[in-house]
Structures are given as structure tokens and as C-alpha cells.
Amino acid sequence: MSGFTFHLPGSVLRDRAEMKPYYVKLTEGLAARGHTVGLALHNRETLLAEVAASTNFHIVDHGAARHPRVLNTGIAYVYPFWNLDPWGIRALSSIAEKPFDPSSIDKEQAIAFTNRLRKRWVIARKSRYEQPMQRVEVPADCIAVFLQSEGHRDVMETCHLDLRQLLKSLMARADPRAIIVKPHPRDHDPTTRRFLNRIAGRDARIRIVDANIHDILAKAAVCVTINSAVGIEAMMQGVPVVLCGKTDFHHCAVTVKTPAEMEAGLNRAIATPWPHDAFLYWYFGMNCMNAGKETLVDDFLDRVAGTGFALSP
Template sequence: MAKARIIIHLPGSVILGAEPLKQFYRSLREGLIARGARVEFAIHDRATLPGEVEADEDFHIVDHGNLRHPRVLNTGIAYVYPFWHLDPWGIRAGSSIEAKEFDPQAIDAEAAAEFMEKLRRRQVQKRASRYPQPEERVAFPEGCIAVFLQSEAHRQVEETCHLDRATMVEALLARDDSRPIVVKIHPRDTSAGTRDWLGALAARDGRVIVTEANIHDILASAAVTVTINSAVGIESMIHEVPVVLCGRADFHHAAITVERAEDLDAAIMAAERGEWDFPRYLYWYFRLNCVGSGSGTLIDDVLARISATGFDTGRFGLSS
């Protein structure tokens, strides 16, 4: 029987050379080939992918995929570098982590604390985020409510919303709470409409502060974070700031989720009263449910994920 292939489906722009190949995929290909695997790249076409998978008996790894199939794992950045999803359901809001149970008592506290410190050095001290952030430091009122907007135009945001961003912000303004509300525009949202809308809100309500500042400056002063399901929810946890989500997220286990605007007030109070073990949670989420692209065990971790689907990795004809 011929060796099974590992087919990695990537954007056409990458396959055709218009965009660079991410280091994760380069490491994956080189590491698997070094073990004796047959690895091929293919263009990820959502329309044709199911048929391509059914037409062979190989294993498929799909960039930004959401295909559930016994011979498929979906992959993409898991909110913060260097962690990646390698998941049978999808990535981020669509990942299978959403359905798993988190038991903090099953996580070693010392290992979690060490991991948290590494995250803080990598993200907070370096003022780094998934999208480029301004270098200029900005001070915000201590104890403010931090709101991080997303654009419903971006794939998966609209389909995972419980509250859209306008409803979310209006529900915040309706609360009897005098604290400043710091609203950060999403870095990829360049629309004048968003800025006009927020400018009108700030003119109407003196609590509203609209900003495009570095998220770490905002989180350093925040008492609570409110967002739909942005990666900033994870970064808020790194700052140990409680999180209220207004959409589906696979990191909901360490946050309060709101499905109705009228529940937002109670959710904020619950989040601030909660006893959140963020170090253990982030260790569980990233170290136990994702793969690290810079890890010395990356190839073993990937093969273990493939094996967990029920696929016989012996079919790859690996040398070691």
C-alpha cells in the first residue's frame, strides 16, 4: 500500500508565491519530511475541499478551516503567537475547545504560574498583540470599563455574535455606572462610519473615551473587559482583568457570556466578583489544547493530534 500523504491546504496567494509561507507551515513541512512523511501543499478552496478530502485516503491539515471530517484537522493562530489550533472542528470561535470542560484542580499551579509569566513577558512587557499596536504610551482612568470592538464584516464575527457591537455599546451606556468607558476601534476597521458613530456617542455621553491606543495601556487600567469574542479577551486574561463576552467563544470557560442586552449589567458585576484562575486556564487552553510553533516537540505534538482523530499514523511510513 502506498504511503498516505499529509496535504496542507493554504491560501492560493501563498501557494502562488504572492504571500510568504508562515514559519509554522515551513517547520511543519520540513519536520514531517525529515521523519519520512510525504507532505504536499494545496490551495484551500472552501467550495471544493470536502470533495477533495473524500476523493483520497490521505490526511488533510487546513489553514483557517472549519471542516469536520475524520481525516481533517483545522489550523490557524490561536489568538497569540506562537500557539496554533490543530483542531477537528475549526479555529478560534469554532474550535472544539468550546465544548471541553475546564477543571482548574487538574492543572499544576506552579507550571501554570511559570507559563503565565512567560505570556506576560512575551505579550505585556513587549506590548505585543495579534495586530500591530501604537508604541506611544497613553494613560487611562484607573478602574475603567474597556470595550474592544470587532467588525461584523470580518468572517465568523457576525455568525458568532449574541449582541452586535452597537447593541453591546448601547447596553453599556444604559447601565447606572459612572465609570469611564474606553472604547478601542479594531485595528482592521478603517471605516469612517465607525469613527462617526463613536464620535457621536462620546459627544452624547461623557463617560465614553474613544481610542486607538495600545491595548496593553488600556488593560493596565481596566477593571473589566467587554467584547464580542475578540482575541483581546485572552489578552485581558493575561492582564488578569475579568472578561464579559457578547458572542460565542472557545475561551468562555474563564469569562461571563451574555446573550441578551438586558443581562449585560448583571454579567459585568458577576465578572468583577468572580474568582478567576487565569494562570491555570491559560495553561490549559494553550499548552494542553493547542500546539506551539516554536516547541521542540512540534512534530510529535502534531502526530499525536493526528493519531487522536483515529487515523493510523503508521500509514505515513515514518522513520522515527
């Protein structure tokens, strides 16, 4: 049978109780079928050497390694979906380069699929990070801005505009609409808060809020972010999205790469009838792994076989 090595965080190797259900299902499912399964510490510096020294197929948690016997995996923005990808996860995944053709997507399947997403996230008012349940009044037809922590490595690697450039380019527009800004819950940098308070004091359109993501989106004319998962959540509500960073879900949004592009980008996003249902079905249902499906192990093995790796019977 085939051999698999899962490269996981040290916390999992120290305590198997820390292993996410996705990995439990895969490792136990593969072992039950007779495959050899090993666990290793994910070390970015030594990973490719470890792969080269082995004949196993390698699964890398939060990886961005490229090798014929490697697939990188991680949460694909919202549960229960995971990237399992030859390039990386989320913004770095190969989905970014795949063509999306909404006319090829079954409309009824797409609607049913996206309605299930809406029920789990929008109607339940839940997100990747814990959200306030208390409702806050948000101005209608606002520009909703969702910030990310610039201390996060993946954000700095993939952004076209940082949060200051993003906000200043919005403030430079002659647009009376309210600009609702939600800081990232994990951004504890005091300089960010001082900057936000300063610009809010100078521009009456800007309002800093810590409201529930879905309550803000329900009133938004457009969602602006670097490459946050909130872009996906905006699509669930049919809200146009402007991205200011590299993503693998740019197909159904406008990407702005310089402050000078913000005006035209925002207008184009608002004016475009986006096929959100078809896209969400294509992205998650057709390009990601569903950890909740009973066929997870079979789907995993199909993805491995698709790389050209010869699975032993």
C-alpha cells in the first residue's frame, strides 16, 4: 500500500487531542485501508529535503511547498472546506489561476449549495472569528471596510495596498456614503487604533465599529478588504467585493492594485451583476475538500492520484 506523511504543527505531535477532525478522519481512514501513515513536524526549512529523502506522498499543514509528491492543506476560509493544493492554501492556492466559467455551473445546484452556506454562516451570524451577537445600527448603502492584521505574514506577503493606503484612497473619493471600518479582532497594534481614531476625527464619513460582520454586510453597498475571508462572506450576501491584495477568489470580485485604481474599481464592483452563487459552488464544491463528507478519504485519494502519484492497491 502507499505511504503518506502528514507534516503538522508541533502542538499536534505533542498531544494528538490537538489534531483537527479533518486530519483524524484522513489519517485513520487511510490507515484503515492499509496505507502507511506517518506524522512529522512541519519545518519549512527542511521540508523539501525530507520529501526528497522519502518515497511517501506528503501532506503539509499550512504549506506553500511545490513538489510532485506534495499537497498543501489548510482551512479554505470557512468550515468545513479545506484547500488540498499543489501550490499552497488560500491566497497562494492554484485556484487563483483556474478559469471560472459561470455558464458551465448548474444553476440549481449552485443555489442549493450557497443556501446551505448562508444558513450556516449568514443566518447564524457566525464567522471564522467570534462575532458580537448584539446588533449595532449600521448606515444603509455604506462602504464596508474590513481590516486585517498587518503583522500576519500571509497578509504582508500578498497585499497590494496596506490598510492606510486602502483607507486614504477611499477618503480621497468624493462620495458622501458612510465608510464603516471594522478592525481585525487579532490586530492589537496600538498604532493601528491611533491611526483609525485620527482619520475618524478628520472625516465624518468614517465610523469605527466592532459590529457583527453579517450585520454590516447586510447594509453594505460594497465590501472592501485586502484578501480576508470576509470577501467570501460578502458574496454569500450578494455584496460586491473590492480586493486590495492577491487572492484565489478574485474571479468574482474587482482587484485594486494601486490607490489610483480605487475609484474605478469601486464603481465597477458596484455596477457588475456578479454570479456569486455559481462562484461559491465552483470554489468550495468543486475545488476544495469537504471535511464533513463521508467520501472524504476517497476524495482525498482522487486528489492525490490527480498529481500523477501511483497509488498502490
